[in-house]
Amino acid sequence: MSEALLVDGVHKSFGAVEVLRGVDLAVADHEVVCLIGASGSGKSTLLRCVNLLEPIDAGRIVVEGEEITARNVDVNRIRRRIGIVFQAYNLFPHMSVLKNVTLAPTLALRKGRAEAEEDASALLERFGLADKRNDYPDSLSGGQQQRVAIVRALAMQPQLMLLDEVTSALDPELVAEVLEVIRELAAGGMTMVIATHEMSFARDIANRVCFLDAGVILEQGPPEEILSRPKEARTQQFLERIIEAGRL
Amino acid sequence: MSGGDGRRSAAIAVISTVAVFTLLALAITHAPGWPEVRRTFFDWGQFKDSLPDIARAFLLNVKIFTIAEAFILVFALLLAVIRSLPGPAALPLRLLGIAYADFFRGVPTILVIAMLGFGAPALQLKGIPLSTTFWGIVALVLVYTAYVSEVYRAGIESVHPSQAAAARSLGLTHWQSLRTVVLPQAVRRVIPPLLNDFIGLQKDTALVGFLGSIEAFKQSQIDAAATFNYTSYVAAALLFVALTIPLARFTDWLVARDRRRRQAVGT
Numbered sequence: 001m002s003e004a005l006l007v008d009g010v011h012k013s014f015g016a017v018e019v020l021r022g023v024d025l026a027v028a029d030h031e032v033v034c035l036i037g038a039s040g041s042g043k044s045t046l047l048r049c050v051n052l053l054e055p056i057d058a059g060r061i062v063v064e065g066e067e068i069t070a071r072n073v074d075v076n077r078i079r080r081r082i083g084i085v086f087q088a089y090n091l092f093p094h095m096s097v098l099k100n101v102t103l104a105p106t107l108a109l110r111k112g113r114a115e116a117e118e119d120a121s122a123l124l125e126r127f128g129l130a131d132k133r134n135d136y137p138d139s140l141s142g143g144q145q146q147r148v149a150i151v152r153a154l155a156m157q158p159q160l161m162l163l164d165e166v167t168s169a170l171d172p173e174l175v176a177e178v179l180e181v182i183r184e185l186a187a188g189g190m191t192m193v194i195a196t197h198e199m200s201f202a203r204d205i206a207n208r209v210c211f212l213d214a215g216v217i218l219e220q221g222p223p224e225e226i227l228s229r230p231k232e233a234r235t236q237q238f239l240e241r242i243i244e245a246g247r248l
Numbered sequence: 249m250s251g252g253d254g255r256r257s258a259a260i261a262v263i264s265t266v267a268v269f270t271l272l273a274l275a276i277t278h279a280p281g282w283p284e285v286r287r288t289f290f291d292w293g294q295f296k297d298s299l300p301d302i303a304r305a306f307l308l309n310v311k312i313f314t315i316a317e318a319f320i321l322v323f324a325l326l327l328a329v330i331r332s333l334p335g336p337a338a339l340p341l342r343l344l345g346i347a348y349a350d351f352f353r354g355v356p357t358i359l360v361i362a363m364l365g366f367g368a369p370a371l372q373l374k375g376i377p378l379s380t381t382f383w384g385i386v387a388l389v390l391v392y393t394a395y396v397s398e399v400y401r402a403g404i405e406s407v408h409p410s411q412a413a414a415a416r417s418l419g420l421t422h423w424q425s426l427r428t429v430v431l432p433q434a435v436r437r438v439i440p441p442l443l444n445d446f447i448g449l450q451k452d453t454a455l456v457g458f459l460g461s462i463e464a465f466k467q468s469q470i471d472a473a474a475t476f477n478y479t480s481y482v483a484a485a486l487l488f489v490a491l492t493i494p495l496a497r498f499t500d501w502l503v504a505r506d507r508r509r510r511q512a513v514g515t
Contacts, residue, residue, distance in 0.1 A: 051417050080419030090414035093510055094432050103428060104418035138511045156418060 002065065004029045004160055004191040005050065010059035012045055019045045021215035022059070027160075027193060032186045034202035034223070035195045037212035038238060043195035044087075046212070047162040050193070051084045064159060080108050083153030084162040087169050089145040091137040091152070097124070098133040101152045109156065116155075123151045127181055143174030147181055154185075161185065163194040179205075199242055203227050211235045287477075294479035298471040302480060305467035306487045309453040312381065312463065316388045316453075317446055323389065324396035325431075331397070332404050334422065345397075352394035358455050361387040365459035384456030392449050399441045403434030436506055443499040447492045454488075464488070 005027040012020040019042045027033050035043045048054045050061055052068060052075045061069045068078045092100050101120040105111045111119070124130050127147050137145055146166055153161060163182065167175045179201050186192065186205050196202055202209055203223040210220040211230070219232045230236050276282065330338075331345040352360070365383040368376060377383070407430050415425035435442075457466030464484045471480035 053413055053417060076416075076419050076421050079417055082417075084417045086410065086414065088410060090410045092411065092414070092429055092433075094436065104415075104420060107424050107428065108419035108421075136510050136512055152418070 002029060003027060003062070004031065004064060005193065006062040007046070007050065008060050008062070010046070010049060010061065011057045012042075012049055012054060013057055019215055020049070020056075023212075023215070023217055025193075025210065025217060027191060030189045030191055031207045032190075032192045032194065032205055034206035034209045035193065035212055036197070036199065036202060036209060036226075036238070041212040042215045043212055044164050047084065047164045047193065047195055050160075050162055051082050052078055053084075076108065080104075080156055081158055082160045082162065083156060083158035085146070085149050085153050085164065085166050087165040089137070089142070089149045089169070091145055091149055093137050096134050096136055097129065097140075097148050100137070100148060101155045104152070105155050120151070120155055123154055124148075127151055127184075141174060142170045143177045146170065146178045150178075150181055150185075159191065161190055161192045163192060163196070165195050165197065167196070167198060197242075199227060199239075211238065213238070289478050289482050291477055291479045294471075294475060294477045295483055298468065298480040299483045301471065302464050302467045302483050303487060305462050306464040306484070308381065308461060308463040309450070309488075310491075312385055312388070312453040312456055313446075313450045316385050316392065317449060319389045320392045320396050320449070321442075323393040325400050325435075327393060327397035328400035328404060329426065329431075331401055332426075349394045349397055352391050353398070355391075357387070357391050357452055358458065360391055361455050361459065363387075364390075365456075380459035381456060381461040384453075384459055384461060388449060388452060388456070392445060392452075395448075396442065396445050399438050399445060400434065402441075403438035404430060406437055407433045439502055439506075440499055443495060447495065450492060451488060454484075 003026050005025070007023050007025040010020050010023045011018065019040075023042070023046055025033070025046075035046065037043055045054060049056050050063075056069055059069070060067050063078065063082065066078075067073075068075075092103070095103065098117060098120055101123065102111075102113070102116040105116040105119065106113060121130065121133065124133055127150070129144065129147055129151065132140060132144060132148070137148070140148065146169075150163075150166070166182070167178050170178065175198070179198065182192070182194070182201075183205060194202070194206070206223045208220060209223045209226040210217045211226060211232070211234075212218070213232075213234045219226060219230060219235050226235065227239065230239060327345055327348065330341050331349075333341060361384055364387045365380050368383050368386075369378045369380075411429055411433065412425050415429040416422070420428070453463060454465035457463045457469070460466070462470075464487055468480035468484040472478050
């Protein structure tokens with residue numbers, strides 16, 4: 001079976017702190033994998049490593065059969081195939097919504113402006129943002145900004161999307177509109193790795209849930225199994241805390 | 249606040265302002281020695297006589313700072329970009345950038361002007377311009393490039409790393425992300441300090457007069473020497489100030505416009 005993503009024995013340290021201590025993960029085409037785990041367990045770092053925003057110390061990462069962590073790979077070419085959406089949106093505040101979305105297709109994919117704008121408009125339309133195309137990010141709600149960030153990543157037609165706690169910075173009433181967008185992407189067959197604290201969402205959308213603890217994937221499986229009948233004591237503790245916080 | 253309160257505070261502001269300035273004017277004009285001061289610095293006849301020549305000479309100041317500023321804005325940006333280059337291969341470039349900025353920020357401007365303005369023509373090399381104004385401009389560009397590059401660099405560093413990360417994650421190269429995402433935000437943020445250095449440059453054009461170029465300060469010096477009256481200096485000072493004040497208001501307007509635009513709902 002061809003794998004969309006293979007993470008093989010990845011280690012990553014920041015100074016003396018080892019954040020990833022040998023992560024192994026295989027993601028099939030069209031699969032949706034949710035990463036859960038406490039803050040600091042390495043979810044975000046893992047996603048940033050897959051996008052080559054952080055160099056890894058050991059191991060390898062393979063995307064669609066190509067080892068992207070090999071020496072002398074063109075990181076810009078790799079990143080065009082992998083979309084990432086951040087917790088804090090990171091939209092470009094000095095550009096309109098349309099310009100945010102068309103920037104990378106025109107520069108990195110060398111699309112013509114008219115074509116890029118046409119594609120961007122279609123995507124914005126699809127996600128209910130057509131009337132915002134000329135607005136600037138600061139004038140949008142958090143939910144709208146995050147949807148624009150997702151559209152911006154999609155405009156590069158990535159083979160793989162990484163979502164890094166994309167609803168964590170949002171007011172509760174704005175979470176649903178963003179999750180709805182992700183649901184639609186999953187329904188469309190997009191391969192995704194999603195770091196999230198939204199357990200009910202993970203249960204709903206994921207083909208597989210991975211529990212990260214202290215830099216390794218401690219336990220993984222179908223969502224109902226991991227979230228309802230976890231085997232590992234650490235997973236049980238984590239989920240109990242989540243239930244106490246009313247997030248499950 | 250009600251309309252009545254507003255009118256009342258406006259009235260108080262007007263009365264107190266008029267009172268303070270009247271008192272100041274009376275105090276100054278009745279101070280001992282005022283007639284001498286007025287004759288020496290504020291002689292209307294001298295003012296009218298010297299102003300046309302000084303205004304004409306001031307055009308040279310305008311020419312000097314306009315040409316110099318155009319080069320400074322470009323060179324300083326280049327220097328700032330060089331100093332922010334990543335990677336070990338760029339280390340020698342970064343070191344050269346640091347050495348340049350350290351040297352030209354440390355040396356007094358007048359010294360650089362004298363060194364180039366008197367020294368370069370004295371070399372008597374073929375093809376080297378002899379114009380003192382030319383060398384004055386070169387010296388100002390060298391010195392101000394060092395200052396302004398620091399302003400740009402502060403701007404570049406003030407843009408959160410997540411902006412560059414977002415740009416790079418979309419597949420943009422380092423240069424593309426710098427050009428389209430980091431620099432536009434950095435430059436917008438440093439417009440006020442850039443203007444501050446521009447005003448400094450305008451004033452320092454007077455140093456070129458030291459080389460013999462007849463700019464506003466040199467012209468007013470000539471007038472003062474001929475008449476033993478210093479009103480011509482005041483005339484030159486007024487010309488400089490008349491230029492910087494509108495520029496400061498213009499920058500305020502630019503900054504306010506940018507803020508409005510970023511929060512704008514498109515049409």
